[in-house]
Amino acid sequence: MPYETTLHHTFDNGLVLLGDKMPWLRSAAFAFMLPAGCRFESPDRLGLAGFVNEMIQRGAGNHSSRDLVAIQDNLGLDRSSSISTAHGSFGGSMPAESLPDALTLYADMVMRPHLPGDQIEDARLMCLQELQAAEDDLPQTMMNRLKQMHYGDVLGRNSLGDEAGLMAIDAADIRSFYQRRYQPCGAMLSVAGNFDWDVVRSHVETLFADWKPGDPISEEPVVGTAGYEHIEHPSQQTHLGIAFPAVRYGDPDYYPMRAAIGVLSDGMSSRLFTRVREERGLCYTISAGCHSMREGGGVFCYAGTTAERAQETLDVTLQELQGIADGIEESELERLKVRIQSSLIMEQESSASRASAIVSDWYLLGRVQSRDELQKKIDALTTADLVDYWKRNPPKDLRIVTVGPEPLKVP
Amino acid sequence: MTLEFKQHTLANGLQIIAEINPAGYTAAFGFFVRTGARDERPEELGLSHFLEHMVFKGTSRRTAADVNRELDELGGQANAYTSEEQTVYYTTVLPKYQDRAIDLLCDIMRPALRDDDFQTERQVILEEIAKYDDQPPFGAFERSMETYFAGHPLGGRVLGTPESIGQMTSTAMRGYFDRRYDPKNMLLSVAGCVDFDEVVRQVESLAGDWPTVESAAMTPATTTDEQTKIDLKVPDSSQTYVIRVGAAPSIANDDRFAMRMLVSMMGEEGGSRLFWDLIDTGRADVATMWTQEFQDAGLLFTYLSCAPEDVDANLKLVDGAIEVFVKNGPTDDEIEQAKNRMCAGLILSSERPSNRMFSIGNAWQLRGVYETLDHQLQRYRSVSDSDLRRVLAEFPMHYRTEVRTVSKSPAT
Numbered sequence: 001m002p003y004e005t006t007l008h009h010t011f012d013n014g015l016v017l018l019g020d021k022m023p024w025l026r027s028a029a030f031a032f033m034l035p036a037g038c039r040f041e042s043p044d045r046l047g048l049a050g051f052v053n054e055m056i057q058r059g060a061g062n063h064s065s066r067d068l069v070a071i072q073d074n075l076g077l078d079r080s081s082s083i084s085t086a087h088g089s090f091g092g093s094m095p096a097e098s099l100p101d102a103l104t105l106y107a108d109m110v111m112r113p114h115l116p117g118d119q120i121e122d123a124r125l126m127c128l129q130e131l132q133a134a135e136d137d138l139p140q141t142m143m144n145r146l147k148q149m150h151y152g153d154v155l156g157r158n159s160l161g162d163e164a165g166l167m168a169i170d171a172a173d174i175r176s177f178y179q180r181r182y183q184p185c186g187a188m189l190s191v192a193g194n195f196d197w198d199v200v201r202s203h204v205e206t207l208f209a210d211w212k213p214g215d216p217i218s219e220e221p222v223v224g225t226a227g228y229e230h231i232e233h234p235s236q237q238t239h240l241g242i243a244f245p246a247v248r249y250g251d252p253d254y255y256p257m258r259a260a261i262g263v264l265s266d267g268m269s270s271r272l273f274t275r276v277r278e279e280r281g282l283c284y285t286i287s288a289g290c291h292s293m294r295e296g297g298g299v300f301c302y303a304g305t306t307a308e309r310a311q312e313t314l315d316v317t318l319q320e321l322q323g324i325a326d327g328i329e330e331s332e333l334e335r336l337k338v339r340i341q342s343s344l345i346m347e348q349e350s351s352a353s354r355a356s357a358i359v360s361d362w363y364l365l366g367r368v369q370s371r372d373e374l375q376k377k378i379d380a381l382t383t384a385d386l387v388d389y390w391k392r393n394p395p396k397d398l399r400i401v402t403v404g405p406e407p408l409k410v411p
Numbered sequence: 412m413t414l415e416f417k418q419h420t421l422a423n424g425l426q427i428i429a430e431i432n433p434a435g436y437t438a439a440f441g442f443f444v445r446t447g448a449r450d451e452r453p454e455e456l457g458l459s460h461f462l463e464h465m466v467f468k469g470t471s472r473r474t475a476a477d478v479n480r481e482l483d484e485l486g487g488q489a490n491a492y493t494s495e496e497q498t499v500y501y502t503t504v505l506p507k508y509q510d511r512a513i514d515l516l517c518d519i520m521r522p523a524l525r526d527d528d529f530q531t532e533r534q535v536i537l538e539e540i541a542k543y544d545d546q547p548p549f550g551a552f553e554r555s556m557e558t559y560f561a562g563h564p565l566g567g568r569v570l571g572t573p574e575s576i577g578q579m580t581s582t583a584m585r586g587y588f589d590r591r592y593d594p595k596n597m598l599l600s601v602a603g604c605v606d607f608d609e610v611v612r613q614v615e616s617l618a619g620d621w622p623t624v625e626s627a628a629m630t631p632a633t634t635t636d637e638q639t640k641i642d643l644k645v646p647d648s649s650q651t652y653v654i655r656v657g658a659a660p661s662i663a664n665d666d667r668f669a670m671r672m673l674v675s676m677m678g679e680e681g682g683s684r685l686f687w688d689l690i691d692t693g694r695a696d697v698a699t700m701w702t703q704e705f706q707d708a709g710l711l712f713t714y715l716s717c718a719p720e721d722v723d724a725n726l727k728l729v730d731g732a733i734e735v736f737v738k739n740g741p742t743d744d745e746i747e748q749a750k751n752r753m754c755a756g757l758i759l760s761s762e763r764p765s766n767r768m769f770s771i772g773n774a775w776q777l778r779g780v781y782e783t784l785d786h787q788l789q790r791y792r793s794v795s796d797s798d799l800r801r802v803l804a805e806f807p808m809h810y811r812t813e814v815r816t817v818s819k820s821p822a823t
Contacts, residue, residue, distance in 0.1 A: 024434065025762060026758060026762065027758070027759055027762060065691070066682075066687070069681065069682035070682070070744065070748055072681075072682075073681075073682060073748040073749075073751055073752040074747070074748055074751045074752075075751075075755075076751055076752065076754065076755020076756075076758070076759075077755070078755070078756060078759055079681075093759055094755060094759070095755055095758055095759075098755075121693070122691060122692045122693045123693065124693065125692065125693020125694065126690065126691070126692075126693040127693075128693070129693055129694075129695065129696040129717065129718070130696060132649055132650060132696070132718060133649070133650050133696040133697070133716060135649035135650075136546075136547050136648050136649050136650055137546075138545050233647065234646075234647050235545045235647065236541035236542075236544040236545050237538070237541045237542055237544075237545050239545075266483075267479075267482070267483035268467075268478075268479035268482055268483060268489070269476070269479040269480040269482070269483040270483075273479075274476065274479065277535060278475060278476070278479065278531075279531070280531070280534075281531040281532065281533070281534030281535045281538070282534070282538070283535075283538050284535055284538040284539040284541075284542050285542065304538070304542050304545075305538060306537070306538060306541045309538075331480075334484075335480070335483040335484050335486075338483075338484060338485070338486035339483060339486045341486060341505075342485075342486030342487055342504065342505055343486075345436050345437070345505060346436065346437055346488075346503070348436055349436055349437065349762055349763045349764075350762070350763070
């Protein structure tokens with residue numbers, strides 16, 4: 001199947017525009033990533049990135065915050081916003097004809113936000129609410145701590161911040177973070193779906209021509225530490241997380257590593273699902289996945305299991321992690337290849353997933369990998385490649401976190 | 412995009428419907444079984460959902476491992492869910508796997524229900540219950556339904572309880588299966604790039620001999636008229652959660668479209684009256700409303716999550732906002748905004764055959780009609796200002812049941 005090359009244009013101020021045409025759809029989607037993630041917060045202002053992202057949505061250009069929502073609704077925009085370690089992001093999918101107006105609106109938000117002083121207290125309360133509500137989400141509590149152990153204090157930050165940081169933030173902090181971080185150098189905007197590239201490119205050029213670049217972004221080292229931590233909680237289940245270092249997206253070894261994780265966790269016949277849940281009935285949810293930042297990567301596993309069966313779940317899971325080095329059956333890899341091929345084809349039904357995939361590629365690889373190229377890399381994998389990677393990079397320096405009534409014995 | 416609708420019924424009553432899109436990239440298949448918590452006897456609490464798990468545990472032709480392996484070999488997304496009135500099994504695959512997907516789906520609809528698998532799966536269900544028990548609002552939702560329906564099985568816990576699951580037997584499950592997985596009670600919904608004639612031929616050969624039984628009539632839903640308030644202890648939670656349940660139109664009532672729009676204007680998460688009053692101002696973490704429609708009853712949920720000390724003040728704001736809304740009705744701008752938001756949502760979701768498969772399957776099983784996307788859009792577009800006022804007068808967003816969690820930090 002022929003795949004169209006992703007369209008790309010870098011404007012003079014550094015803003016990167018990416019496009020992937022899907023003319024068979026009635027929709028279009030965009031993903032806008034700005035270099036305004038929580039890694040740029042100072043340690044006494046944790047939560048500032050999310051705070052600013054919230055303030056940006058409280059009025060911009062000629063629009064009040066209520067106007068912004070009304071316009072978005074009337075454009076049929078299904079929207080989102082989020083904070084990651086490196087980025088503050090906005091996304092939206094919509095009927096294709098709404099795309100130019102939606103981009104105009106987001107240009108106002110990103111370049112001409114009101115940051116209204118009289119709404120700072122409301123926004124602060126909103127951020128505090130989210131932080132407090134997250135305390136009741138035990139898997140998330142576990143994963144936040146695990147990410148912090150894995151990537152270190154800066155790259156492993158929880159984007160919700162902490163209470164002290166949120167309480168300390170003032171109008172000057174908000175304005176200064178906005179001015180430094182909402183800038184075109186390091187910003188990426190992707191568009192996917194049914195649109196005309198020349199029209200979108202010249203529209204974006206007009207919208208963002210006056211946007212001035214700031215300082216480029218420096219890299220931050222990964223400073224994770226191995227170890228075990230238990231967070232006591234009188235819960236029914238013990239929420240168990242295991243992480244260990246792995247190559248990042250873009251590394252030549254990435255696909256053998258990713259496929260080995262697939263053998264462990266992709267699908268109902270994968271090893272963790274089969275051996276922990278199906279054969280032993282130890283838990284309802286178990287998974288392993290890989291995560292990449294530009295600075296490094298890791299494998300993260302999760303299992304939720306009643307306290308009395310948590311130790312066995314941990315033991316069996318660790319055994320399965322090591323077991324990849326003992327060999328993989330051809331059929332395990334074959335199933336994985338079919339699944340990946342199907343998901344690549346299914347991606348063509350969604351402009352939103354394509355818009356976020358290409359922008360993420362650009363950030364991590366500096367280019368967009370075509371589906372064709374990806375398909376070829378996957379097709380070329382052999383079971384020996386997977387086993388070889390695992391032998392060279394066995395799971396070690398484990399970071400383990402549990403949340404539950406009792407700590408576990410870890411090796 | 413030219414879509415074609417086709418329909419066929421087997422001699423034993425099993426129905427097949429399809430919305431065919433020759434240009435689609437995928438094909439979606441789903442068996443809709445009209446059975447769920449409301450069809451369980453008191454000693455069967457949680458049985459529909461337990462059976463849903465057991466359906467993936469093998470047949471006379473396949474072991475449990477075979478089923479999981481083959482589902483993965485088809486490369487698609489396969490799953491199932493159980494609700495109060497339905498159990499649905501579905502998969503989306505590339506068109507080249509159509510015959511294998513149909514073979515597998517039809518086969519698992521006649522599960523072996525082996526005793527060993529039953530015992531292991533019981534543990535998984537108990538784990539699933541424990542998982543939801545760790546999510547504080549969940550128990551409060553179950554309790555609100557139980558109370559609202561006053562002992563009627565429509566308010567029964569879909570997952571069951573540790574006690575009911577602990578005591579369940581495979582014999583009881585076989586009895587329930589024979590009673591409920593009757594082809595007259597089942598529908599195969601298909602959407603996307605499919606060869607319909609081939610689907611029919613294959614299903615005739617695989618499912619034509621499924622036996623039928625006399626099935627009992629549905630027990631009409633009952634509810635209590637009196638208002639009930641319950642405090643539910645969740646000592647280790649940080650937030651307080653409030654769930655209120657009131658009446659809304661049922662799935663059989665065409666006023667449900669107007670009601671959904673009213674509820675969206677009042678309680679949509681991104682920009683409704685409750686959003687501006689409670690979320691935008693940082694008073695609550697969640698303040699939202701939605702409807703749930705059953706065959707002969709409809710529910711309006713109001714859900715609030717906030718710090719324990721703010722609950723009473725926030726509920727006053729909710730009550731006040733509802734009172735103003737019911738008295739004055741929605742504004743023209745709100746109506747236009749809600750229509751645009753909801754219609755765009757329908758258009759976006761309909762791009763995937765899997766979503767169309769659910770949409771046409773539900774409409775056909777519950778109301779016996781085929782609904783195109785344009786028809787659905789028309790349903791919302793044609794709701795008038797007077798319809799909204801009439802429906803709001805009939806369903807004035809009152810609640811009969813309130814469940815409130817009591818958390819570790821008492822109000823000061």
